[in-house]
Amino acid sequence: MLNKNGQQTSWKQELIAGFIGYFTTVYIVAVNSQILSDAGLPLETGMVATIAASALGCLLIALYANAPMVLIPGMGINALFAYSIVEGNGFTYEQGLAVVVVASLLFVITAFTSLGAWLSRALPVSLIHAITVGIGFFLALLGLEKGGVVVKGEQSLIALGDPTSPVVLTTLATLFIAIFLFAKNVPGNFLVTLVIGTLIAYFVGILEDPQPALDFGAQQWVFAPDFSVVVDFSFWMGVFPLALVIIFENMGLIHGQLDMVGNKTDTKFHKSYQATAFSSLTSGFLGTSPTVSSAESAAVIAAGGKTWRASITMAVLFVATLFLIPWISIVPSTAISPILIIVGSLMVQEIRHIPFDDLSESLPAFLMIAMIPFTYSIPDGMAFGFIAYPLVKLAMGKQKELTVAMVLIALAFFIEFLLRASAL
Numbered sequence: 001m002l003n004k005n006g007q008q009t010s011w012k013q014e015l016i017a018g019f020i021g022y023f024t025t026v027y028i029v030a031v032n033s034q035i036l037s038d039a040g041l042p043l044e045t046g047m048v049a050t051i052a053a054s055a056l057g058c059l060l061i062a063l064y065a066n067a068p069m070v071l072i073p074g075m076g077i078n079a080l081f082a083y084s085i086v087e088g089n090g091f092t093y094e095q096g097l098a099v100v101v102v103a104s105l106l107f108v109i110t111a112f113t114s115l116g117a118w119l120s121r122a123l124p125v126s127l128i129h130a131i132t133v134g135i136g137f138f139l140a141l142l143g144l145e146k147g148g149v150v151v152k153g154e155q156s157l158i159a160l161g162d163p164t165s166p167v168v169l170t171t172l173a174t175l176f177i178a179i180f181l182f183a184k185n186v187p188g189n190f191l192v193t194l195v196i197g198t199l200i201a202y203f204v205g206i207l208e209d210p211q212p213a214l215d216f217g218a219q220q221w222v223f224a225p226d227f228s229v230v231v232d233f234s235f236w237m238g239v240f241p242l243a244l245v246i247i248f249e250n251m252g253l254i255h256g257q258l259d260m261v262g263n264k265t266d267t268k269f270h271k272s273y274q275a276t277a278f279s280s281l282t283s284g285f286l287g288t289s290p291t292v293s294s295a296e297s298a299a300v301i302a303a304g305g306k307t308w309r310a311s312i313t314m315a316v317l318f319v320a321t322l323f324l325i326p327w328i329s330i331v332p333s334t335a336i337s338p339i340l341i342i343v344g345s346l347m348v349q350e351i352r353h354i355p356f357d358d359l360s361e362s363l364p365a366f367l368m369i370a371m372i373p374f375t376y377s378i379p380d381g382m383a384f385g386f387i388a389y390p391l392v393k394l395a396m397g398k399q400k401e402l403t404v405a406m407v408l409i410a411l412a413f414f415i416e417f418l419l420r421a422s423a424l
Contacts, residue, residue, distance in 0.1 A: 013303075013304040013305075013306075014068070014305055014306070014307060014309035014310045014313065015309065015310075015313050016304065017300045017301075017303040017304045017305030017310040017313075018300070018311070018312070018313025018314045018317070019313065020187060020188075020299055020300060021068075021070045021297065021299060021300035021303070021305065021310060021313075022070075022313070022314045022317040023187065023188035023191055024187070024188050024189075024190065024296045024299045025054075025070050025072050025294055025314075026191055026317075026318075026321060027191050027193075027194055027339060028050060028054065028072045028073060028294075029047050029050050029051055029054075029321060029325075030047075030194055030328050030331040030335075030336060031075070031339055031340070032046065032050045032072075032073045032078050032289070033046030033047040033049075033050050033328075034046070034146075034331075034333065035078045035082050036049065036078065036082060036287075036288060036289070038082050038083065039081065039082035039083075039093055039096060040093045041287065043329055044325060044329060045287065046287070047325050047328060048221065048287075048322070048325070049223075049287035049288040050072075050073055050288055051318050051319070051321050051322055051325075052221065052286045052287075053071075053072075053279070053282065053283045053286045053288045053291050054070075054071065054073070054291065054314075054315075055315045055319050056279065056282055056286070056315075057070075057072065057276075057279035057291040058070055058071055058311045058312070058314045058315035058318065059311070059312070059315045060275045060276075060278055060279045060282075061272065061275045061276065061279070061293070061308075061311050062308035062309075062310075062311035062315065063308060064271060064274070064275040064278070065268070065271040065272040065274070065275045066271075066307055066308045067257075067258070067261070067268070067271075067272045067275070067311065068261065068300050068301055068305030068306055068307060068308070068310035068311055069254075069257055069272065069293045069294075069297040069300065070293075070294050070296055070300060070311065070314050071276060071279045071293055071294065072292070072294050073283065073288050073290065073291055073292075074245075074246070074289065074290060074291065074294070075139065075340075075343045075347075076132070076135035076136070076138070076139055076245070076343075076347060077245055077246060077249070077289050077292065078289040079138060079139060079142060079378070080241065080242060080289070080378040080379075081096060081099075081100065081242070081289035081290075082096075082289070083142075083377075083378075084238070084241075084377045084378045084379050084380075085242065085379075088377050088379070089234045089235075089238060091229060091238075092226060094223060094224065094225055094226035095225075095226045095228065095235075096238075097223055097226070097284045097287065098225035098226055098227045098229070098230065098235070098284070099235060099238045099239055100225070100242070100280075100284035100289060100290055101225050101281065101284035101285070102230070102235075102239050103238075103239045103240075103242040103243040103290070104246070104277065104280040104281035104283065104284060105281065106239070106243040106247070107243060107246050107247050107250075107277045107281070107290075108277040108278065108281055110247055110277075111270070111273050111274040111276075111277040112274060112277075116247065116251065116273075118405075119247065119405065120248070121403075122403040122404070122406060123248075123403070123405060123406060123409075124389060124406065125353065126353075126355060126361040126362070126364070126365045127364060127365060127385050127389060128244075128248050129351070129353045130354060130364075130365035130366075130368040131245060131248075131368065131372075131382060131385075132249070132347050132350040133347065133348050133351045133365075134368050134369045134370075134372030134373065134378070134382070134385075135245075135344075135347055135378060136344040136345065136346070136347025136348035136349075136350070137344060137348060137369065137372065137373045138373045138376075138381075139343055139344035140341050140344030140348075140373075141373045142337075142344075143336075143337040143338065143340030143341035143344065144337065145337075146333040146336065146337040146340065147167070147171030147172075147333065147334055147337035147338070148161045148162070148165055148167040148168045148171060148334075149161050149168055149171055149172065149337075166204050166205070166206055167334055169204070170197070170200050170201050170332075171337055171338065173200055174193065174334055174337075175337075175338040175341060177193065177196055177197070178190075178193040178197075178338040178339065178341075178342055179338075179342065190339050193335065193338060193339060194331050194336070194339070196335075197331075197335025197336075197338065198330065198331050198332065198335050200334075200335075201332045201334050201335060206332060206334070207330060207332060208330055208332070221286075222285055222286065222287075223284075223286065223287040224285075225284055225285065234416070234420075236412075237379060237412070237413070237416045240412065241378060241379040241382050242290070244382075245378075246280055246290050246292065250277075250280075250292050250293055253292065253293045253294075253295060254269060254272050254273055254276065254293050255269065256298075257272075257293060257298065257301060258272065260298060260302070261301055261306060272293070276291070276292065276293050279291045280292070295346075300314075359396065360392050360393050360398050360401070363388065364386075364388040364389040364392055365385060367384045367385050367388050368382055368385025368386075368388075369385075371384040371385070382413070383413035383414075383416070383417065386406075386409050387410050387417075389410060390402050390406060
């Protein structure tokens with residue numbers, strides 16, 4: 001059977017690709033809901049929100065773009081939402097969702113206008129990659145912290161946790177297994193890690209009992225974002241970093257994934273990009289951080305996924321996951337933290353795209369990479385890089401390489417620092 005683009009495909013091939021895509025990404029239900037719970041959302045509600053956003057995202061990319069991609073809440077983006085936007089600003093969960101909605105609206109605007117292309121030319125590539133690297137280190141730190149491997153030190157900011165603790169030993173054992181499975185490219189390795197990590201925790205005696213069956217009538221399916229803080233400068237200093245991350249991360253992911261499909265036309269890219277923007281926007285009303293075209297979409301495509309059938313399959317399977325919530329809820333942090341560490345290491349690989357032989361590019365990038373985990377704040381770390389960039393360019397006589405957009409973003413971050421200092 002040929003699809004509309006003349007590519008050989010079949011229902012069986014697409015269904016298999018959909019199943020593979022689901023099993024490589026269903027780990028997000030446990031991981032994302034635990035991160036959202038740190039921002040104040042009940043764990044079970046976070047699972048429902050993650051499942052709903054993932055199912056709807058796959059449905060949108062299938063029906064609107066006819067693309068075999070899996071859309072799930074983005075790793076790193078969920079940390080930005082939970083720890084920087086909600087906790088960092090003292091926002092309620094609903095106020096944090098308002099940030100998601102406004103940032104996603106900016107994403108939608110870039111998807112339907114030429115603003116996206118203008119931004120991609122206006123912002124330095126070195127800083128775009130530095131954001132990904134910095135978030136990668138931040139995720140790794142979160143994983144080590146959740147697993148008890150690092151703790152708050154008495155004579156330093158952080159220190160090594162108790163290596164004899166059952167929690168630490170379970171985390172390290174699960175991490176070694178996760179690394180082995182990932183290195184061997186075992187299908188659904190993250191899902192297998194969650195299962196094995198949960199079993200280890202059970203035998204060690206640190207596993208909680210499963211929750212009661214899901215009460216569908218009692219669940220919160222739609223959220224009302226709270227825009228009461230829209231007049232606060234801190235609200236917009238949460239919007240801009242989030243918008244930059246989701247815009248550029250999706251732009252890069254979709255380009256690469258369509259290359260794999262062999263159907264990277266302008267129309268296909270724009271439709272996929274637009275569907276992803278809509279999916280991100282719905283996330284704010286479904287109660288989670290924005291969805292992205294996951295890197296695991298590569299597994300779907302490699303398995304033969306070429307059309308909407310693979311994405312529809314994944315949407316159906318995500319809906320079916322609702323019935324597994326009582327069992328997913330028992331997955332401990334010792335099984336989740338290794339996944340955060342490995343995903344962080346994958347994001348750090350973007351560092352190879354930063355030109356370290358050019359000090360005017362590498363120094364601001366380094367400051368951003370270092371300050372994201374050291375300040376425990378993704379926006380604050382980004383601010384250091386964006387403010388330093390024009391200063392270093394001016395100091396080295398390379399002011400002609402600056403763009404208006406770059407200078408305006410640097411000024412916005414600088415003003416936010418001044419306003420925060422004046423409020424102390």
